[in-house]
């Protein structure tokens with residue numbers, strides 16, 4: 344007998360400046376995250392609030408009404424798209440009698456479920472510790488209230504917080520030491536890889552089809568329709584064919600290869616604790632000779648996704664404007680889900696991109712051709728596209 348999945352209710356705040364459709368999109372993405380974490384989504388709600396309520400973020404009136412509705416439907420979890428403080432989570436849980444998770448907490452839970460290798464596990468635990476540390480106060484307020492009478496400083500609660508904080512800080516130091524060691528191991532492995540064979544990293548928004556492209560290029564990889572299916576970097580050898588014209592006899596008959604690394608996906612508001620903790624895994628991206636930036640071309644938020652990818656790449660130290668910056672190829676994947684006019688429109692918007700369908704192998708030959716060019720030397724300079732550049736600062 345299959346156990347039924349825990350049901351959850353998703354909410355997001357809509358401020359006066361927020362467009363309704365954008366908040367809906369964010370809720371749809373949150374629903375995908377919840378599904379990837381093992382929840383069944385019962386409902387999504389936009390809560391219109393001109394101002395943030397400091398204690399409960401969303402305001403007690405709306406939350407109480409939702410809690411009644413959720414209780415009648417057997418919903419136990421409330422997942423919020425907004426980043427909440429520990430004391431806000433506590434106040435919401437008390438008011439609604441639901442288990443409350445914010446977006447960062449949800450993403451961390453997915454990463455915890457997926458982490459397989461020692462390195463991924465250590466990275467995720469580090470991110471979890473960094474996330475919990477500032478939240479401890481909220482979690483322990485019930486003890487603080489029990490603590491010390493008149494004239495006493497602190498009390499049992501406060502002491503407990505201090506003990507907890509110290510334990511977490513000690514664990515953070517241990518994990519950082521372990522990760523520095525693992526980063527060194529990774530660096531040595533990289534240096535030991537065959538010379539003269541370019542290393543290419545697949546990067547992009549989660550669920551865009553990076554692992555599917557790894558499979559199309561190298562024959563290996565397990566694509567899954569889940570957000571953050573891939574956490575660990577996998578590197579495989581890809582056959583790139585040969586630059587040889589049998590009719591004229593021109594070119595190089597020697598077959599060419601490169602190494603392709605699949606990496607963890609990016610997402611809007613990727614918790615900064617995770618970006619920091621995944622520095623060593625993402626080192627594969629920083630040190631790659633070239634990047635294949637993969638996007639789901641059929642996603643309605645394609646352009647936003649590209650901006651998130653551009654910004655996250657900058658955050659991990661890949662600046663497209665730098666001298667000697669890695670060449671990048673934009674791979675617009677899943678074009679089998681688009682009609683011809685949409686593909687033409689996309690071609691106009693991103694003329695330098697390759698349009699692919701990783702599942703059927705369309706466009707893979709073009710990627711191979713681009714990768715072959717990397718071998719004799721760096722490809723020609725290219726004009727940067729708008730999504731790679733920082734957002735312009737609005738005029739005062």
Ligand SMILES: Nc1nc2c(ncn2[C@@H]2O[C@H](COP(=O)(O)OP(=O)(O)OP(=O)(O)O)[C@@H](O)[C@H]2O)c(=O)[nH]1
Pocket residue numbers: 548549550551552553554555556565566567568569570571572573574607608609676677678679680699700701702703
């Ligand atoms: N229709 C269609 N589906 C695709 C294509 N490429 C990938 N998919 C599907 O998209 C889903 C995600 O594919 P993955 O390759 O796992 O995506 P990913 O970017 O590695 O995702 P994460 O590792 O979770 O970040 C899977 O269900 C794939 O079958 C494509 O070209 N066309």
Ligand SMILES: [Mg+2]
Pocket residue numbers: 553554555566572573605
């Ligand atoms: Mg993947």
